[in-house]
Amino acid sequence: MKIYFLLFLLCTYSPLSFGQLKESQEIDNIFKEWSKRNVPGGAIGIIKDEELKYSKGYGIADLEHDIKISPSSVFNICSISKEFVSFSLLLLEEQGKINLDDTVQTYLPDFPEYDAPLTIRHLINHTSGIRDVKKLIQLKGKNILDNLEPEEVYALIKHQKALEFSPGDKFAWSNSDYFILSMIIEKVSGQSLKTFTQEHIFGPLGMKSSLFYDDNTDLIKNRVFSYNKKNAEDGFDNVIMRFHLVGSFGAYSTIEDLFLWDQNFYNNKLGKGGQKIIKNMHEEGLLNNGESSGYAHSVKINNYKGLKTVRHGGSFAGYRSVILRFPDEKVSVIILANRGDANPWKMSYQIADVLLKEKFIAVSKKTENSTDNKTDNHDSSHIKEKFSLNQITGDYEIEPGRLLKFNTKNGSLQCLEGCREPSLMLIHTQGATYKEANNSDTQFVFSGLNNGLTQNITVSGTGFEITLKRKEKFDFSNLNLADYIGDFYSEEIDATHQFFLEDGQLKVKIANNEILVLAPKNIDTFYSDGYFVHFMKTNGKVSGFNLKAGWVTNLKFKKK
Numbered sequence: 001m002k003i004y005f006l007l008f009l010l011c012t013y014s015p016l017s018f019g020q021l022k023e024s025q026e027i028d029n030i031f032k033e034w035s036k037r038n039v040p041g042g043a044i045g046i047i048k049d050e051e052l053k054y055s056k057g058y059g060i061a062d063l064e065h066d067i068k069i070s071p072s073s074v075f076n077i078c079s080i081s082k083e084f085v086s087f088s089l090l091l092l093e094e095q096g097k098i099n100l101d102d103t104v105q106t107y108l109p110d111f112p113e114y115d116a117p118l119t120i121r122h123l124i125n126h127t128s129g130i131r132d133v134k135k136l137i138q139l140k141g142k143n144i145l146d147n148l149e150p151e152e153v154y155a156l157i158k159h160q161k162a163l164e165f166s167p168g169d170k171f172a173w174s175n176s177d178y179f180i181l182s183m184i185i186e187k188v189s190g191q192s193l194k195t196f197t198q199e200h201i202f203g204p205l206g207m208k209s210s211l212f213y214d215d216n217t218d219l220i221k222n223r224v225f226s227y228n229k230k231n232a233e234d235g236f237d238n239v240i241m242r243f244h245l246v247g248s249f250g251a252y253s254t255i256e257d258l259f260l261w262d263q264n265f266y267n268n269k270l271g272k273g274g275q276k277i278i279k280n281m282h283e284e285g286l287l288n289n290g291e292s293s294g295y296a297h298s299v300k301i302n303n304y305k306g307l308k309t310v311r312h313g314g315s316f317a318g319y320r321s322v323i324l325r326f327p328d329e330k331v332s333v334i335i336l337a338n339r340g341d342a343n344p345w346k347m348s349y350q351i352a353d354v355l356l357k358e359k360f361i362a363v364s365k366k367t368e369n370s371t372d373n374k375t376d377n378h379d380s381s382h383i384k385e386k387f388s389l390n391q392i393t394g395d396y397e398i399e400p401g402r403l404l405k406f407n408t409k410n411g412s413l414q415c416l417e418g419c420r421e422p423s424l425m426l427i428h429t430q431g432a433t434y435k436e437a438n439n440s441d442t443q444f445v446f447s448g449l450n451n452g453l454t455q456n457i458t459v460s461g462t463g464f465e466i467t468l469k470r471k472e473k474f475d476f477s478n479l480n481l482a483d484y485i486g487d488f489y490s491e492e493i494d495a496t497h498q499f500f501l502e503d504g505q506l507k508v509k510i511a512n513n514e515i516l517v518l519a520p521k522n523i524d525t526f527y528s529d530g531y532f533v534h535f536m537k538t539n540g541k542v543s544g545f546n547l548k549a550g551w552v553t554n555l556k557f558k559k560k
Helices: 002-012 024-030 078-094 120-124 133-139 150-158 175-189 193-205 255-264 276-281 344-355 357-372
Strands: 042-048 051-058 060-062 227-229 236-238 251-253 300-304 307-316 319-326 331-337 394-399 402-409 412-417 424-430 433-436 439-450 453-461 464-470 486-490 495-502 505-510 515-522 525-528 531-538 541-549 552-559
Touching: 024 051, 024 344, 042 255, 042 344, 051 255, 078 120, 078 175, 078 193, 078 251, 078 276, 078 307, 078 319, 120 175, 133 150, 133 175, 133 541, 133 552, 150 175, 175 193, 193 255, 251 255, 255 319, 255 331, 307 344, 307 357, 319 344, 331 344, 344 357, 394 453, 402 453, 486 541, 515 531
Parallel strands: none
Antiparallel strands: 042 051, 042 331, 227 236, 300 307, 307 319, 319 331, 394 402, 394 464, 402 412, 412 424, 424 433, 433 439, 439 453, 453 464, 486 495, 486 552, 495 505, 505 515, 515 525, 525 531, 531 541, 541 552
């Protein structure tokens, strides 16, 4: 049995690991799915006390050529690319070449004017109100992974008639923001983003394998290809990419290089040196009402189990990425993956649970002692009433087609988003309030009892609060789906969406491309995954609709 086990390890686990860590076996267990034969996987880096203590590759970088992943494998790092855009802007500000409170039109005079000023800082903090161009491209029926030219994408952004909201009113993720920022960097510096970051970031830090990929004919040595798992069978599909836009995405790097980037946050060597620019990087944007936007310069400041975190991650094609930093403990976790079913965010916290176990226990005990010694004399009128589990279980709507599901398991409450795993186990704290069993920061407060069921839930944590309503039930027996068929055109994206009936279902064909099956939410409102449409009527007949898809809202279509 021991011999068999050793053979199993030799055949499945990649030998490409470096550094020593006493918790290495526990960490390897987290990635056992990536260690099977002939599957894509990823690479990890664990940093403690300014050293890359453990780095390892799991799985295959190129399934066709059976090339293994290692810490020097080059991944597309998805939205972590934005960190280098933000830092480039801070370097230009340090050089006196740019003011982050200048309007976008100061540097791009052909960009549309709006009712309120739109500044560079709005773009950095995702508070611009500009529609997400990634979603707009998909709604045009184009493949986001295809060969899109910057001029085409910029023209699409400018063609939108209005902003989603007044700049600074709220946070809304938009890949348009960082595409535009990359153009501003090029305009101000006189260099491409690829050249500027090479000269001012990657080169000085010794990040020899890192670059912005702005020409899809270029070769990248040691590049990792990405894959999506097949739906109904074992195996993976290659996700073919010809994408070469930079800004929101487009950076490639390795675990070894990102270790150097991580360490620069503690001892900045770039620009004029010193920590002022790092402090600016961590400064969260402010909304017009004075509240934090919850997003700094391409990083989110939060906490996990009582410890401060700085994190960012992303997904693109079949790539997934995350950097999770505990700055006070000088511990960081980096995960880069090349399979679309990977969840590096979850895995990074699992690693943190292993590495910082003692710290979490100490913080938990301190919190408990502090709570026990306090007299509870604050106003808790909104959480006084306790509801039974039967009264609070059910589905609450994040947005049409996207639900938080609450049910019971072994007498305890658990929460699940749609069909996504894993579920969150919740524990009761007081009144109508629950919290995550593994995270003291996020809490769930139920309210609004009606017909024996709570109607609302407020989910809150550091930097966010959202209230969801229980999913309504409607009688659709008199719904006539034929009322909604036809071709509908959007001038803003120059695309037609065709609605038709098939097998008793209402379906939509997006600009001669993807076909979605629509389910009714209520009369005149239908949804599919990531596609929410509300039909408008004139003289009792459907004349158009407003579309919400991802971060894009209120996109108008007229019936032809």
